[in-house]
Amino acid sequence: MPRNYDPALHPFEIQREYTRALNAVKLERVFAKPFVGALDGHGDIVSCLGKHPNQIAWLFSGDADGTVKQWNIAMKKCVRTLKAHSGYVRGISFTPDGETMISVGDDKNIHFWDTCLPTSLEVGVKESAKFSIPTKYNLASVSSHAKTKMFATCGDSCLLWEGERRLPVQEFEWGVDSLNCVRFNQSQVDVLAACASDRSIMLYDIRGKSPIRKVVLSLKSNALCWNPQEPFVFAVANEDYNSYAFDMRRLKHPLNIYKDHVDAVIDLDFSPTGKELVTGSWDKTVRLFEVDKGHSREVYHTKRMQRLTSVMWTLDNKYILTGSDEMNIRIWKAKAWEKLGVLKTREREALSYNEALKDKFASFPQVKRIMRHRHVPKHVYQAKKELRIIKDSKSRKEGNRRAHSKPGTVPTVPEREKNIVAEME
């Protein structure tokens, strides 16, 4: 095909590109069908999800009556069911080689399981753990060291275990309250963070004897997650409907605050690229955030999905897994409008051209309006409205107070720091 790029032969460049951008953004909304499928099979609330370090397709999930299930995500099939604990399964973690799965539960046991499927198992025989440690501690969460055999659990205090030793190697204590989530940093391997129910987030170094520092927020944090690409950064899911990103060196000033949920945020996970964040909330929605933005770029919900208990971003950066109250695990696309499967060259080129156009015209009002529009359930919509009224009224009141008092007595606190109570070393 002969081409001639002379601008005189291509009139209305901007207008045509704008029209194409509008079409592209409309098509994006048309094709935005994020729900891929559900993993059905648990007999109780799904309490936790475990991400296998080596196998993309493997998923382990624990539920409230002590069952751990192993799934093949690609086939959407349950491949193994383990009766692991009596009562809640509280946490699932993997050793760095990926061969062993560690599960902890309300029955105060730590179980070690082989992640590979047993080669031959007689029908009706209950599979038992490779190794078990009965303890006297409450166990609320577990996390493995990225390099060694060590792992940490939390409950009344943060405990450090090593391999199959029956007693904890170390115990970290600071304050009396219980901890509900503990996570090892996967790059700065000796650092470990935990959320406590006294509203604080603590940092530990396993090379030292005592915790390093902690920060107290105005409400309790439910979950914690380290950024896989930026070792200093972690994010917490908070009861005050927000999530916070922290730099572990400067806990006083959060890096970012992620707003949009209208109820407590229960769990969160970073994407493997470290650029995005998924949060699951008590308000029955899943939201996706870009780490440097304050509001969500996407919200996922279905009529049947109840309160979220756990969320997970798969290692291929393509899917999101969510476990919820009504015993289901759901698979979502991370990019709602993405076409699955093999793309032809022309198709791929057209899609990337459309992406470029959307980026170029993103700030045009029409394009922006269509791009931003999301339908949310009625209760979320109403709650959002209500929250806006509350926020407006608060800021009005603060403004009034500032206007009628001596200058400087009512300081302006940045939105990010409003909920930070104290930082302690």
Added chain:
Amino acid sequence: MGKVQRYFSTESSQEKVPTTVRKSSNDSPIKKPKVQIETIVASKRPKKWEKTTRPRGKFPGKFRGKKRKSKKPGDDPFPKKVHLAKEQLKRYSRGPGLTKAVIKNIQTKVRAKKIIKKEKQVLSGLEQAARSELLLSEQNGGIDVEDWEHTLQLKQCDIVNHVDITSASKKFELRLDKFGPYHIDYSLNGRQLLLGGRKGHIAALDWVNKSLLCEVNVTESVHDVKWLHNETLFAVAQKGWTYIYDNQGLEVHCLKKLDRVYSLDFLPYHFLLVAGHETGFLSWVDVSIGKIVAQFKSRVGPAPNVLTTNPANAVTFCGHSNGTVTLWAPSVKDPLASILCHGSPISAVGVDSVGRLMATGGYDGTLRLWDLRNNYLPISTCKVGVPTALNFSQRGMLATSIANQSLVFSEMGSRQKPYLKHVSHSNVSSLKFCPFEDVLGIGSHDGFQSVLIPGAGEANYDALERNPFQSKGQRKESEIKALLDKIQPELITLDNSLLGEVDTGAIQDELQGKPKYVKKSDIELSHRKKRKNAKLPKIKQGLQSELNIKQAKSTYQQSKQQEEGKAPAVQQVFSNPLDRFKTNRKRN
């Protein structure tokens, strides 16, 4: 040019073969010409891949004998980039780009980096576009004459004698003396021709291979004909209503809302059919959905039967009997601009393909050229007789018809000069350049003539935009693509680049805290003051006396100043607006 030539073997080495219009080459022996004429046709430029001068089996690097760092067989023989002239780049430039001062003002480093990166991408894109000129396979046509000659002396027969057979076959005539005068139109890719005789004769043909698509007689008067977005549909303004026919001559639609239409035009990127009614109305019809987009009365004199559109920004130009040309967009009820062009009724208007120039002809016998870019000032005026039709070619030539003559100007602007002349048997009614061909179509009272104007059309078409050789499949695909890219009529503005600019006004309003919208409750409603007729004469009287006092005061002051010896204030002279067309001598 020096470095560019490295790519090409020298011209002398290649025998100059005048090829046909982008088709198979005919080895027609040509007479040793006194004049050298190249229609679009002649691809003088040897192709890059033709290595005629190089001996086979040797690497070009060795053959050149220049020192190169490595002489391995796989190496690029021309490692350096070919020099690009600044003018070449400028042709593709979309604007001045970012200045250093702007970059300095960007607040954060990260943002600045991003912007600079994007700017680099844009620049490299422009450069690549400019470089791709090397790949253009055709060269634009032209006529070279001896010093003592002028191209105006050349007749069509001279030109035909000096071009190849295929090009010569593009000069032809259709004697249709029963149904004239004829309105003509070429399809957007220049391949099809549409003839509409005043007395009801409509014919569509593929004029290149002279095959008739359809021929009908509508048994009522035909005022104008127009191809729509491709060669499958055309619109005809008939006595009562406007009809749309397909290329088999079947009536597809009857647009009753377009009644008594005198002139039609089509905006292919907007899918808008523009019609000027006898009643002075202007209407825009979206032919993709069959809806009237806008219809309003021009309110300037009677019928705007002189109507054309600016192909660069889709604004409609209407010439009126009071000497003005008004500019219209479907989103605005009033004219965007009104230009007083002649002291007499306007006879024809033409706008060039890049929206830079407008040519107007008046019944005062003058042809004027206007600059459309800045301030609508006249560039030149010449007395030629009453132009009945004006048309710009793709490469900026202007054709005008005066009675039975068609005159073509090659360079427009201050250096405007007549290029070729053609005399028909009868008066010319319509005249159009064929896109992508060196051909001018002339519709007259006794038929149609196609004449050769070397250098009129663009030689290198872009197949993804308009393709004269498109297959049926390509036509279908391009139709769908065009429909998807249809520009909304609201986007028609005088300044085409408006959409790509930052809306600084809105930002300023936002910074100043102005509300975007005013709530209905905030609008203060007040009663319209009723006019009290009894008081009106009194008010008038009062105003008059006030004016009188003012004038008296000012004359008193002036006389006083003069007495004191100061220079008198310069009085403004209100002259007739038409005075500016008088020569200076007269004004004095």
